[in-house]
Amino acid sequence: MQDTPPGALRAALSARLAAPLGADVTAGGALTLVWSWRGAPHLHRSADLPAIAAAGWPRGDADALSRLAWQRARLVRAGVTGREVHREVADAVAAVLAEQGPVTKSQLSAAVTGRVREELSPFCSPCGVHHVGEQLLRLTALAGGARLVPGSRPLTFEAIPGWPGAPERAGPTEALQRAHLRLFAGGSLADVAAFLGAPRTVVTDDPAGGTVAVSVGGRPGLALAEDVDALRAGPVDVPVLRLLGPSDPLLSARDRELLVPDGTHRKQVWRPLGNPGLVLAGTEPLGVWRTRQKRALELAVTAFRRPTRAERGALDAEAVRLATVRGLDDAVVTVA
Incomplete structure (x- = not known):
């Protein structure tokens, strides 16, 4: 669940629970707040974080560049074209957290900038300085073992205890595809890819099993086979x-x-x-x-x-x- 704007996820989660969440729900423990999909802050089950980091790891150079969104052109002009830079920045994030402990976002950016090659820190006109690409930092922070400190102002990061390090290779997305189709039945693989901020081939080359082709409102999509009966039954009167x-x-x-x-x-x-x-x-x-x-x-x-x-x-x-x-x-x- 995404926390944009800050605090939105607590309201969204509370709307799905019998009672509102306590203040410490995102302080580690069973749930952890990290930069993940599309570089945005999301709350995840802590046990799932290594698998999520692997699922979000680029599968090739083209995949790595496509995830950089509008900052892609700036880095390409600087000669950055490969996925190896993701590991370079992730390793820099891990080193900064190990040496300095909790750091603010600006401190993390500055320290990582000092550890990576100059090409990864093109001049930023709005900031007036050279710094590591914002989206590149966001996409690699979890792989580097960084989690957000809930409610921190300014935004602060700390190391995830016992983090195994950046993934050796990209991991499967089947579980994520099934979770997305459970929440948004009738969606397409393109919808899943858009949520993950990944090229469509990431999901089409490894589609989730157990899905059924459906048409919802005239729009083709997919649903989990076990959910089809519920879909066919139509809306129910839920007194909530x-x-x-x-x-x-x-x-x-x-x-x-x-x-x-x-x-x-x-x-x-x-x-x-x-x-x-x-x-x-x-x-x-x-x-x-x-x-x-x-x-x-x-x-x-x-x-x-x-x-x-x-x-x-x-x-x-x-x-x-x-x-x-x-x-x-x-x-x-x-x-x-």
Whole structure:
């Protein structure tokens, strides 16, 4: 689960649990916050981190370059064209953490810059200095054994205890493909590759087993064979109401027309700038929400229809849950 903007993952996880998360949920232990897919901060099960690092390791030079996104051209101009640079930066990250202990993001970048070849640190006009490519650092930090210190300001990294080192080779992605299709049934291998920030060949050359071709809303895709019966059964009435944040994983999938069938409502959920959150009542979008934080959380809901009495009570309860996640004691809800 991605933590963008910072703090979003706690709200997203809490929306899926019986009770809000405690403050120390990402402090190591069973769950760890790291830079992983697409170089973004994600919360993972700690035991899965070595496999995730291997699955995200480039499979060749073209793969390595494609993952650098907009910074690719800058590094190519500097003569950087191979995947060996991923290991060079990952090893530098590991060395910095071993020698200096916890470091801020700027300290990590500066120290890694001093350890890698000059070609990996092209001049950055916005910063006015030479430093290791931002995306390259993000993509190799986990392989170097770096984890984020939750809630740190400025952003701080520390070593993952007992880290085995950068992967020797790229690992399989089948488990990740199956997990993605479990959460986003009807998606395609291209969707999986986009989530991983990898070329499509990474998943098409090693497709997950046990999948079935399906068509959802006229769009071809895949589902796990064991999920097909549930898909065919159609929506069920789930008496649960939740507040999904603007960056909630459910809102990041491509099947927006299925989640919010009404086109006018979709325009309210996904805006060019500043998306609101979504009120989900069972499987139905009930409205959008925004908040202001004072002494209490002020939750303003714009409803797509008039909530039932039960839904109105659930809104009050969910607002208190969100307030707890944000460190507040109470919440006030208005519905328009």
